[in-house]
Amino acid sequence: MSASASQSSRRPLVIASVMASMFMIAIEATIVATAMPQIAADLGGLKLYSWVFASFLLTQTAMTVVFGKLSDIYGRKPIMLAGIAMFLLGSVLAGFAWSMPSMIVFRLIQGIGAGAIQPVGMTIVADLYPVRERGKIQGYLASVWAVSAVMGPMLGALIIHQFSWAWIFWMNVPVGIIAAAGFVFFLQERRERRRTSVDVPGALLFTATVAALMIALTDAGDGQGARAGAAAVAFAVCLVLFILRERRAADPVVSFALWARRPIAAANAALLLGSMVIMGLTTFLPMYVQGVQHRSPVVAGLALTMIMLGWPAGSTLAAKVFPRYGLRNIMIAGSLLVPLGACAFLLLAPGNSPVLAGAGSLVVGFGMGFMGVCSLVLIQEIVDVSERGSATASNIFARNLGSTLGATALGAVFNFGLARATIDAPITSEQLKQALESAAGASPAIELAMQQSLHMTFWAVLVISLLVMIATVWIPPTSIGRARQPAATDPSAGMH
Numbered sequence: 001m002s003a004s005a006s007q008s009s010r011r012p013l014v015i016a017s018v019m020a021s022m023f024m025i026a027i028e029a030t031i032v033a034t035a036m037p038q039i040a041a042d043l044g045g046l047k048l049y050s051w052v053f054a055s056f057l058l059t060q061t062a063m064t065v066v067f068g069k070l071s072d073i074y075g076r077k078p079i080m081l082a083g084i085a086m087f088l089l090g091s092v093l094a095g096f097a098w099s100m101p102s103m104i105v106f107r108l109i110q111g112i113g114a115g116a117i118q119p120v121g122m123t124i125v126a127d128l129y130p131v132r133e134r135g136k137i138q139g140y141l142a143s144v145w146a147v148s149a150v151m152g153p154m155l156g157a158l159i160i161h162q163f164s165w166a167w168i169f170w171m172n173v174p175v176g177i178i179a180a181a182g183f184v185f186f187l188q189e190r191r192e193r194r195r196t197s198v199d200v201p202g203a204l205l206f207t208a209t210v211a212a213l214m215i216a217l218t219d220a221g222d223g224q225g226a227r228a229g230a231a232a233v234a235f236a237v238c239l240v241l242f243i244l245r246e247r248r249a250a251d252p253v254v255s256f257a258l259w260a261r262r263p264i265a266a267a268n269a270a271l272l273l274g275s276m277v278i279m280g281l282t283t284f285l286p287m288y289v290q291g292v293q294h295r296s297p298v299v300a301g302l303a304l305t306m307i308m309l310g311w312p313a314g315s316t317l318a319a320k321v322f323p324r325y326g327l328r329n330i331m332i333a334g335s336l337l338v339p340l341g342a343c344a345f346l347l348l349a350p351g352n353s354p355v356l357a358g359a360g361s362l363v364v365g366f367g368m369g370f371m372g373v374c375s376l377v378l379i380q381e382i383v384d385v386s387e388r389g390s391a392t393a394s395n396i397f398a399r400n401l402g403s404t405l406g407a408t409a410l411g412a413v414f415n416f417g418l419a420r421a422t423i424d425a426p427i428t429s430e431q432l433k434q435a436l437e438s439a440a441g442a443s444p445a446i447e448l449a450m451q452q453s454l455h456m457t458f459w460a461v462l463v464i465s466l467l468v469m470i471a472t473v474w475i476p477p478t479s480i481g482r483a484r485q486p487a488a489t490d491p492s493a494g495m496h
Contacts (some may be wrong), residue, residue: 010186015365017182018121024172026145027113031154035165048100055104056111061400066203068393071120075189083116088176096164120394126380135319142312194479202253205242206209217408267375268398270471275402278412280461288454294317303357307365314369327374334370335472339465345458377455413460429439
């Protein structure tokens with residue numbers, strides 16, 4: 001059997017390992033959210049509740065770019081195995097957490113592992129598959145997130161009722177070991193070692209810069225003005241030091257020339273803005289369906305879940321048609337669907353059926369599926385293989401940063417709407433919580449204020465979705481979807 005034939009026969013097993021490792025990250029968000037009330041009741045420290053989620057996202061976002069660069073230097077396999085090991089270490093320790101601060105530290109460790117697994121996994125797909133086949137595999141990976149969104153709450157509830165909450169973390173161990181074994185035995189790399197030095201100061205400064213930014217955004221979203229201001233100052237200082245360092249570094253951890261290339265900058269900007277839209281809907285659509293339309297949490301969750309059904313469906317369709325119509329055209333089509341779906345949320349009213357909210361979510365998800373798979377393939381194809389890990393990481397970094405920006409910016413819009421509400425006294429977070437949890441609903445004044453504030457927030461979502469369209473149109477025309485497709489005939493193309 002030839003080397004390429006042997007590699008081809010192993011590809012499905014490698015992709016299964018990629019999907020297993022992605023599954024650990026994807027299900028972590030929903031399953032931990034389901035279990036957190038029980039965890040907080042056992043560990044105490046309720047004021048630190050949000051940091052259990054923020055700490056994971058902080059290190060994941062900060063380390064994505066660093067690990068993408070390291071995979072270009074040392075190869076995909078060692079970085080992926082290191083990421084899985086770090087994620088499993090954090091998972092095991094999180095199950096043994098004795099306090100909320102210890103849980104936050106162990107979630108930081110988990111996030112470091114996730115920062116390696118996601119970009120390197122997607123880069124492995126790009127290394128193994130020619131462009132005409134890659135979109136289909138990216139559709140499979142998108143389906144992992146959709147399945148996790150549905151399974152997470154149910155699995156989390158089952159574990160909480162039947163076992164200890166620690167098992168929501170420990171369940172990652174067998175999955176991670178199986179994934180790691182798949183990479184060890186089936187992923188073969190023939191990578192030429194480059195004589196290069198790792199830009200450690202640059203990596204540390206980048207991590208500190210992103211961490212300060214994420215802390216500033218998180219604290220701003222939580223109303224911690226003083227801490228947010230201090231973090232913003234730290235971000236500005238670290239950013240200046242980072243830029244100065246990268247301009248002098250022989251092999252910088254972040255190549256400004258790479259990130260500034262118009263196709264990469266435009267595609268990443270579109271994904272960042274699209275992630276802001278998704279985060280806005282994730283945060284505020286269930287609040288509207290539950291608090292204003294008086295539907296059950298299950299109905300609110302189903303309306304939102306339609307995004308996770310539309311996304312893989314859009315990815316799968318885009319993968320089939322972009323070789324014929326071109327990546328840019330499919331991305332533009334997707335960017336048109338995002339504001340189209342966002343318009344549905346402006347039509348929501350207390351007496352409306354939640355089907356309208358679900359339909360809007362489905363269209364937005366479908367559009368993001370178009371954009372997600374095409375932007376990733378575009379970015380991976382216009383760079384040299386030696387920069388593919390860094391380019392892929394830049395795309396994932398933009399998505400993660402967009403989620404954080406979306407939560408903060410749209411949260412500010414919602415709070416501004418509440419402050420402008422024409423009622424006697426400001427609405428407290430406790431009143432909002434009671435309004436959402438009470439079967440009888442809130443008082444008419446609070447309900448009206450909530451409705452007006454959410455309507456203003458949905459207008460902001462529509463504005464951001466229009467910016468998605470503008471950023472996508474800014475992507476220059478490219479013929480990758482057609483002209484470069486036939487060239488990649490070797491199933492092991494891209495592997496070193």
